[in-house]
Amino acid sequence: MSNLTTSINVQIDKGAQEKENFELYQYFTEDELGKAAKELVYIKKYPEEYKSFDNVEDLKKALLSDD
Numbered sequence: 001m002s003n004l005t006t007s008i009n010v011q012i013d014k015g016a017q018e019k020e021n022f023e024l025y026q027y028f029t030e031d032e033l034g035k036a037a038k039e040l041v042y043i044k045k046y047p048e049e050y051k052s053f054d055n056v057e058d059l060k061k062a063l064l065s066d067d
Contacts, residue, residue: 004059005052012040 012024024033043050053059 003054004056009040009044012037 028036051062053062
């Protein structure tokens, strides 16, 4: 996994453990975050099914592309 992917995963894991201090609960429901946590488990188990990025520029290009 790339450093960027690892950083995002760490933040999600940290938030799951420290719910009361986690900013994502301001923007998403508990149900939405629960689904995201389950998907994160799947992504960790099958990383070859997902793209990963080593830098923000490549991530932005991928997000802005029509592919």
